[in-house]
Amino acid sequence: MGKKIGAVTIGQSPRTDVVPEILQLMGNIELVEGGALDGLTYEEITALAPTAGDYVLVTRLSDGRAVKIAEKYILERLQAQIDRLVKEGAAGIVMLCSGEFPAFSCPKPLLYPQLLLTNFIQAVAGGKKLGIITPDADQVPQVTKRWAAAGVAAVQARPASPYAAEAKIWQAADALKDWGAELIVMDCIGFNQSMRNEVTRITGVPAVLPRTVAARAVAELFA
Known part of the structure; x- marks a missing residue:
């Protein structure tokens, strides 16, 4: 090893x-x-x-x-x-x-991961509308505040857990697509690559995973 x-x-x-x-x-x-x-x-x-x-x-x-x-x-x-x-x-x-x-x-x-992800997004998402998927509605204010400081044009966060029904994730992706998100951060280590691929398919824009x-x-x- x-x-x-x-x-x-x-x-x-x-x-x-x-x-x-x-x-x-x-x-x-x-x-x-x-x-x-x-x-x-x-x-x-x-x-x-x-x-x-x-x-x-x-x-x-x-x-x-x-x-x-x-x-x-x-x-x-x-x-x-x-x-x-x-x-x-x-x-x-x-x-x-x-x-x-x-x-x-x-x-x-x-x-x-949060520091790595923040610096990565700052490097690639300047001036873009950033959509966030976070596990719980109680997290929406804290993640909105965090990502608004990342040099993006605007932020919208939607709650959907990687540990519950995946349909909620697809609904969040649909909402962010309607809002006009140009990049998605799936802001939890629990989101996997299969989920990311589906969110990218739904929204038509890149989605980024902390893991x-x-x-x-x-x-x-x-x-």
């Missing part, structure tokens, strides 16, 4: 819905996983639900269920997973989430 890279999810590991697909893009890389919600019961996880003013995250549990949590409750648990994976020999860490995070302590390269942007960055650095 190639270099060992840590993959940290805000949910539970293993992320069987993400890791097999991104490994195909990473080349000679060994991914070792850790999750902020590993070891917690469903009842303990539901106690982490966001309230007014919280930064909202949506993620997947190991049994496939989706949950909504407040970022503030998992920051220490994310740091603990980063520390563990580095101690076990990871040459770098990639976060399996496209949300915004404070700077974690890490002596190795730490890749945030593939992050995977290609890992390959560039470590493969």
